[in-house]
Amino acid sequence: MSKILVFAEFQNNKLKRSSQELLQFAAKTGHTVLGFALGTQAGAANAELAHHGAQEIHFVKDASFDVYNPELFTAAVSEVISKTGATIVLASAGSTAKDLFPRVAAKLNAGVISDGTEITIAGDDVKVKKPLYAGKCFATGTFENATVKIVLMRANQLPVAAADSAKTAPATEHTFTTPSLKTIIKQIVKGTSEKLDLTEANIIVSGGRGLKEAGNFKLLNDLADVLGATVGASRAVVDAGWVPHSMQVGQTGKTVAPSLYIAVGVSGAIQHLAGMSGSKVIVAINSDPNAPIFQKATYGIVGDAFEILPKLTEEFKKALHH
Amino acid sequence: MKIFVCIKQVPDTETKIKVAADQNGIDTTGIKWVLNPYDEIAVEEAVKFKEKNPTAQVWAITSGPKTRAVESLRTALAMGADEAIVINSDEKLDAISTAKALAATIKAEGGAHLIFTGKLAIDGNQSSVPQMVAEFLSIPHTSVVSKFENQGESVLVERDVEGGAKEVVQMMNPALIAANKGLNMPRYASLPGIMKAKKKVIKEVEFSSLGVSATEQKVKYVQFTLPAEKPAVKLLNGDSSAQAAELIKLLRDEAKVL
Ligand SMILES: Cc1cc2nc3c(=O)[nH]c(=O)nc-3n(C[C@H](O)[C@H](O)[C@H](O)COP(=O)(O)OP(=O)(O)OC[C@H]3O[C@@H](n4cnc5c(N)ncnc54)[C@H](O)[C@@H]3O)c2cc1C
Numbered sequence A: 001m002s003k004i005l006v007f008a009e010f011q012n013n014k015l016k017r018s019s020q021e022l023l024q025f026a027a028k029t030g031h032t033v034l035g036f037a038l039g040t041q042a043g044a045a046n047a048e049l050a051h052h053g054a055q056e057i058h059f060v061k062d063a064s065f066d067v068y069n070p071e072l073f074t075a076a077v078s079e080v081i082s083k084t085g086a087t088i089v090l091a092s093a094g095s096t097a098k099d100l101f102p103r104v105a106a107k108l109n110a111g112v113i114s115d116g117t118e119i120t121i122a123g124d125d126v127k128v129k130k131p132l133y134a135g136k137c138f139a140t141g142t143f144e145n146a147t148v149k150i151v152l153m154r155a156n157q158l159p160v161a162a163a164d165s166a167k168t169a170p171a172t173e174h175t176f177t178t179p180s181l182k183t184i185i186k187q188i189v190k191g192t193s194e195k196l197d198l199t200e201a202n203i204i205v206s207g208g209r210g211l212k213e214a215g216n217f218k219l220l221n222d223l224a225d226v227l228g229a230t231v232g233a234s235r236a237v238v239d240a241g242w243v244p245h246s247m248q249v250g251q252t253g254k255t256v257a258p259s260l261y262i263a264v265g266v267s268g269a270i271q272h273l274a275g276m277s278g279s280k281v282i283v284a285i286n287s288d289p290n291a292p293i294f295q296k297a298t299y300g301i302v303g304d305a306f307e308i309l310p311k312l313t314e315e316f317k318k319a320l321h322h
Numbered sequence B: 001m002k003i004f005v006c007i008k009q010v011p012d013t014e015t016k017i018k019v020a021a022d023q024n025g026i027d028t029t030g031i032k033w034v035l036n037p038y039d040e041i042a043v044e045e046a047v048k049f050k051e052k053n054p055t056a057q058v059w060a061i062t063s064g065p066k067t068r069a070v071e072s073l074r075t076a077l078a079m080g081a082d083e084a085i086v087i088n089s090d091e092k093l094d095a096i097s098t099a100k101a102l103a104a105t106i107k108a109e110g111g112a113h114l115i116f117t118g119k120l121a122i123d124g125n126q127s128s129v130p131q132m133v134a135e136f137l138s139i140p141h142t143s144v145v146s147k148f149e150n151q152g153e154s155v156l157v158e159r160d161v162e163g164g165a166k167e168v169v170q171m172m173n174p175a176l177i178a179a180n181k182g183l184n185m186p187r188y189a190s191l192p193g194i195m196k197a198k199k200k201v202i203k204e205v206e207f208s209s210l211g212v213s214a215t216e217q218k219v220k221y222v223q224f225t226l227p228a229e230k231p232a233v234k235l236l237n238g239d240s241s242a243q244a245a246e247l248i249k250l251l252r253d254e255a256k257v258l
């Protein structure tokens, strides 16, 4: 039996859904699951980690880890991986893990596969399916000569069942002396959105040039509010300055994989599709029946966004809030 | 003062991808190769740095099959890079072997004042090589950078993170900066630039001479497949109220995503 270490992440002091996915998945492999948390909330979150399947908890309760610093995190995370003897490491492919774990892999001479959409662990054999060439093809990544195997999974790819609040796990606190750092995080400028990031959102409502002008994104925001969705955009409207680049979906924006992606007034250019074709269900709303987006869509409405959006918002309100 | 830019040649995004017969890679016949879009941004930032710091020299470096990889170096030279190095290697190298080769070559050239890279190569979709190069050279890095400012002994950068937030990061030099879109608008190569680039002698290094053995490859990709064909779209009829009601019904009862 091997040890799987799951790098746990939190938002507003709650274990992220993506971390729940990984813990619950790891618990089904037959290996020992180690939940690992860093920062002020570490320690307080131990019970939550156990409820989702961690059998051992390792944590560093230290406020210097509340802000991500690549050098600091690389040193601490590598040390804990080595100390615990974990040979498989799972993390969610968000901005922290994607930055951190390749550096950890270099330090530990380990293998790393990023952006997985499917994972199987049979004994010590770890296989990860991931999109390549902007989603135009898939391949299965396998490890060789790697004593530590690190996998970064996209969010929303694995099921989450209810937590079992009866479960408990022993916890080990690790302390860590900060080395001298050549990286200083000076400031964090908060984003405009309080919502889930696009890369983690379960529902995305995305708008394109078909919305005609920046002000009309209000129609999308209204729909997103009812659905608890995050709003995305095409590059055309980002370039036009209607919305910030952080909202761009596509090859030069974000790659997303929600359960539901609603594209409104988006033509479906190949570079846009590259970022969202991994979505489970795609709804396209477009006035042009020949728009390429319809070739990728599960459901389509050919029509005027300005007419349909308010209707949708109204109907969703009725359907979801009674 | 050497400024290195790590660049990779990737299939053009418009290129149709076909899977090779043995399914261990893609069929590269007929592929149009281009400079990775994020690496264009990295080259631009390095050249801008040089324009403001006349003692700086921009070295473009790539690891890949020599015969085609040199084309991406010529693009970088045409944009304003001064020198270019190709590490002649197999195209299926994993991130860690690539990073080891790049770090070893940069070291052999006397090290860097700054290293610019892209945040992601759009072929492998990994975002790994920059962080690994930085670790192998024991230098700080920041990835997904959309703003860069030189401060002499250090650099000040902005990194894009989730939810539209930005981190303002200071790094002591030498440092590695992995570029995101928004950092700059890459220039088009000028005609004299292209002519000069054509004549430039590109330095060649054999991967096998760098002391990175084949067993250091940690990840291998197999079973390449094309995405499953989506069934045809279901178009919804009726007026907009009927369409909206129908969509909600389908999402709830058929697709079960609500
Ligand atoms: C290297 C490179 C990278 C790129 N990266 C990205 C990327 O990351 N993301 C991205 O999105 N794009 C990217 N692009 C740009 C991409 O090629 C397209 O130009 C862009 O996606 C188009 O945006 P759009 O769909 O909003 O606009 P358009 O293509 O103009 O489409 C607008 C759509 O709205 C429809 N419409 C008009 N009026 C209405 C109405 N009243 N109701 C409903 N529908 C209506 C139209 O029929 C049309 O289909 C990239 C391009 C390049 C070259």
Ligand SMILES: Nc1ncnc2c1ncn2[C@@H]1O[C@H](COP(=O)(O)O)[C@@H](O)[C@H]1O
Pocket (backbone or CB within 6 Å): B006, B007, B008, B036, B038, B039, B042, B061, B062, B063, B064, B095, B098, B102, B116, B117, B118, B119, B120, B121, B122, B124, B125, B126, B127, B128, B129, B130
């Ligand atoms: N073979 C290579 N040669 C030179 N630079 C590379 C190579 N592969 C990746 N890079 C650099 O690392 C960045 C990220 O690539 P990747 O980690 O493969 O997503 C790229 O944008 C390049 O700047």
